[in-house]
Amino acid sequence: MSDAPVHRRKKIEIVCERAILDDVLEWLREAGVTGHTVIPHVAGHGRQGRRDGDEASRILENALVIAITREDVARRLLRDSVERLRDFAAIVYLCDVEVARPDHF
Amino acid sequence: MSDAPVHRRKKIEIVCERAILDDVLEWLREAGVTGHTVIPHVAGHGRQGRRDGDEASRILENALVIAITREDVARRLLRDSVERLRDFAAIVYLCDVEVARPDHF
Amino acid sequence: MSDAPVHRRKKIEIVCERAILDDVLEWLREAGVTGHTVIPHVAGHGRQGRRDGDEASRILENALVIAITREDVARRLLRDSVERLRDFAAIVYLCDVEVARPDHF
Amino acid sequence: MPADILSLAGANLLSPMTLCFALGALAAFVRSDLEFPDAIAKGLAIYLMLAIGMKGGVALAGGASTDAILAIVVAGFVSFLLPVVAYALLRAATRAAAVDAAAIGAHYGSVSVVTFVTASEFLAARGMTFEGYLVAMMAVMETPAIVMGLLLARRAGFAGPRSAAATRHLWREVLFNGSIVLLVGGFLIGWIVGAPGYAKVKPFLGDLFNGLLCLFLLDMGVVAMRQLRAAPALSPALVGFALVQPLIGAAVGLGLGSALGLSVGGVALFATLCASASYIAVPAAMRLALPKANPALYLTLSLGVTFPFNVAIGIPLYTAIATALRP
Amino acid sequence: MPADILSLAGANLLSPMTLCFALGALAAFVRSDLEFPDAIAKGLAIYLMLAIGMKGGVALAGGASTDAILAIVVAGFVSFLLPVVAYALLRAATRAAAVDAAAIGAHYGSVSVVTFVTASEFLAARGMTFEGYLVAMMAVMETPAIVMGLLLARRAGFAGPRSAAATRHLWREVLFNGSIVLLVGGFLIGWIVGAPGYAKVKPFLGDLFNGLLCLFLLDMGVVAMRQLRAAPALSPALVGFALVQPLIGAAVGLGLGSALGLSVGGVALFATLCASASYIAVPAAMRLALPKANPALYLTLSLGVTFPFNVAIGIPLYTAIATALRP
Amino acid sequence: MPADILSLAGANLLSPMTLCFALGALAAFVRSDLEFPDAIAKGLAIYLMLAIGMKGGVALAGGASTDAILAIVVAGFVSFLLPVVAYALLRAATRAAAVDAAAIGAHYGSVSVVTFVTASEFLAARGMTFEGYLVAMMAVMETPAIVMGLLLARRAGFAGPRSAAATRHLWREVLFNGSIVLLVGGFLIGWIVGAPGYAKVKPFLGDLFNGLLCLFLLDMGVVAMRQLRAAPALSPALVGFALVQPLIGAAVGLGLGSALGLSVGGVALFATLCASASYIAVPAAMRLALPKANPALYLTLSLGVTFPFNVAIGIPLYTAIATALRP
Ligand SMILES: Nc1ncnc2c1ncn2[C@@H]1O[C@H](COP(=O)(O)O)[C@@H](O)[C@H]1O
Ligand SMILES: Nc1ncnc2c1ncn2[C@@H]1O[C@H](COP(=O)(O)O)[C@@H](O)[C@H]1O
Ligand SMILES: Nc1ncnc2c1ncn2[C@@H]1O[C@H](COP(=O)(O)O)[C@@H](O)[C@H]1O
Ligand code: NA
């Protein structure tokens, strides 16, 4: 077990309003992220108040994007997010993860 | 890139039965957490058996709460959770994250 | 606060196609994991292209499995996943977490 | 009369509704992947409650009698007191813990809307009518049982909800849960608009009722059987309770219904209400207020045992007795 | 005539549809857990749009007149220009920021399909007919207002969408959003198949219309009231705007509708379109294109204030005036 | 006769159902945000299967002939053997890998319920009837093809499911998948309750059928077109396969149906069943059992090419030939 090789990557998670989801995914792609996972219906509360997707236009609903990627890519995304997501309901954070197939991410 | 300032925070995640979701969110607020994200329909299995929200009253369903906050707040919540959530289906854990906008959390 | 005991565990997260969800959960159980949480409807993009569950058979949909467990169990699962999940759309990664009730996991 | 009961029961077992219920149960039994999306099940429930409420209101439109008001008050008291009977029976005849007995009792004091609706169609198919205010009686029986369940638990030393949010949540549940709003609201709307207003919505709320009930019972069959399968093995004593308690409730309903001077159909329906157990509103309330009670117990008894018993056997039985009691 | 208005308003307030809306609002007000699954609400909306579209197409089947084409073009222009009126009014009479005024304006230039549908049933219940192409007028009014809203915002110094994906998304929303596809598509299908083809689907798309509208309005009541409760306190000036702007829009619609030679029912419906504000398509577009505008403002005004105002008071009022204007 | 086919095809293309399908496809083509919630689509599918099953059972109520049993057995064999034809064709005429050919073959041996239902309405609109047991034939054709697909794959060296859970899951899918339960269950219920029982649910399960089918086909249009768009470019040979294989299947169905002595409507429907390809049950099974087969291929061929082909052209074509074959 101890001999299993450990490969470190970063996980970036973005909670954002659904309206800009396509935009965020395009941004990730351009930055060189090769895959992502989306939890499409997520509620929340933050500076912009309650957002629980309870109304007809559904603009008050969030999505949660998860992407595993290389450290440099993740850091760049984190830094750029400040400017990029300024006007929208959104948060971004990074976290260390270990993966088994380094070629995958 | 290397010059991007890194701000450390804690992420607290709580999986709990939906019945006590409002209660848990109130508890977070009182503890000084300024925002949260909720994944509203989550299935699971633990000491209390299968919980997959398959029945009409939906009491056998979980929610997943994510909150980014300061380390001291997160540790206090983790400690208090033992007593607070004793009777319910629930788990709590912390994880290190990095954020770009420290004022946000 | 500083006297709160900290117990380290690993969180393993698996994003996989829903078709093999039961199979994955059986595998976790066999490996000695005592609980899990499932986010049942998750979209994504990876080597196998877009998977957003938009079609009638719903085979193009993912689930996200979260399990907190001991480090050795998690490492073994990570190692075995390479072989076990080869043919399917799936990713696996580990992350450090702290819990309050060590007997729980 | 026994011949009567048998023929009623036979006709009931072979109606499209009961057969749909059986089909759903069978599907879940063989672990078919047949699955109703939760949204569809909720949508159907909203439809059934609004439709039955409005039908009741239209039937009463124009006048409201003191008869109706008396019957509604009596129904509320019955819901409040039936949990005591169930609690005593459970503690005497089974090994249920006090907190479980209190929680289960609350379920049997309250009612199952689908059981009521199935019974009302059973009567309609036999040309029997009933008083419009039966719907209001059902609405009023939804939640007093919750309060009595909590009192019983407190007496046994179990505190109710601990946080302010949980208490508020609980009271909202008791007073304004969705079923009550739809039943009472639909009733009032029907009462206000009367037959002419109802004509506009009848193709939807009236003509489709049976068909949508079929669909709903199909889903209930799946849900009830899944609950039974997932549950821990129940002791024979507990299963016995879930079969005897409805009979006790029905007896109370038959007696009081006759005393109130209800029609034969009305007596049968009131008996059905007393015999039925909640599986939506009360579990949600108990989970909040009595977390130490075991949900697998109360869900399985009400949904897995009593509900199918009433749908298949109870309804024709209570109807036959109500008919026999006719003065 | 005032007596007329009052009796129309009274009849409207006591229809099952309006009462269902009130019931939903009440449920949300007491914080009942009554909740329509989102899927059901969307399914109902799809039904209503397809059904109203097809009805309109069948009514016009066979022929399309220059009258129709002229009316449709006029409707598009009205939608394009009404935001300017709303913008001016907001800037003059309230303290709304320029970007908020532009976004709110776009909502009032566009239309609310449910308001239209409610009005069409109100007319039908009174035996009044209207031109089939009113549906096409509604479809064409859905989105020109979005473009004008963006122009107003740009004039005030706010850029539109920044990324290519957002721009594409916005244009798809303007040209092909789901409502437009269903209304125009349903209209064309009705136009092609005519009465004989429509007969096949009438039991569903025609006979059930009122009943399903009840259900939809029940949900709208919940949604509108929740929006009102969750919103920050609105200034009296803003609430005033949300009551006056529909009257201005209605006046425009009454005038132009008469000038176009529409029937009484047609004039009333066109006035209703001009008076109503979007709460689905436009918010979605504004959120993307003008993120600095405050969504709580535009949603609360259109959904929480103007929508109930039109359903309860506006529709009978505009109808009474259209009747009085009859040459 | 060619004139016949053309006029049938024309009438079919201009029915509300086909037009709704086209509208959905168009909406997806222009990337409209028109979207059916998944729960609504599933709810509609449950309705269609229960309704068509029950209709079939009622038609057969009272008696079951040896004719029916023979036809049902033959249908099962056809489903089992058609994948061999498809496999051979794919391997000979396209560059599909063996495992893909086996998986695609399984799809074409099985059936598409919506295609069947659309065909049955096509016949009804022309006053043509068919044997009630056609529904049972459809149910029996759902899954034998899966078994043959796995045998073909094993012959080519691909193992089936590897874990015990996957094998159990697969067998449940083959024997008790939701469609089979609803079709067979509905059939049996209809057979038991007969015309008098059916009368109670006919306003819902009968009268609304066409209208709800419209809604379902609208969604299918969206889904089929999205599948086409998302798919990798298909080789012309593969597209050709998806157009030729239905014709081969239809020929088999026309021949065997005539030999079995089915009515003209029955022959046309059986041909449609043989021509149609599964896009719900079989993909789910193949994904588990043959993960190395490419889902984009089998989904696109069955849902994106063959399904629209059958709906628009196949059904009137097979009907015209069945009519011409009448002795
Ligand atoms: N501290 C936090 N922890 C977790 N999620 C948050 C936090 N703050 C904000 N969010 C999420 O991010 C969304 C946008 O946040 P905001 O831009 O602050 O309104 C919210 O609706 C929440 O879902
Ligand atoms: N080891 C674990 N890993 C991940 N989730 C868990 C674990 N144990 C419990 N859970 C989740 O927490 C819920 C409540 O757990 P319990 O209180 O143990 O029944 C379960 O239904 C699961 O969703
Ligand atoms: N880099 C990544 N980050 C996050 N999720 C991913 C990533 N790559 C793949 N996934 C998820 O894992 C699923 C299967 O991936 P794959 O096997 O690469 O197609 C995808 O549909 C995504 O949901
Ligand atoms: Na009861």
Ligand code: NA
């Ligand atoms: Na307007």
Ligand code: NA
């Ligand atoms: Na076939």
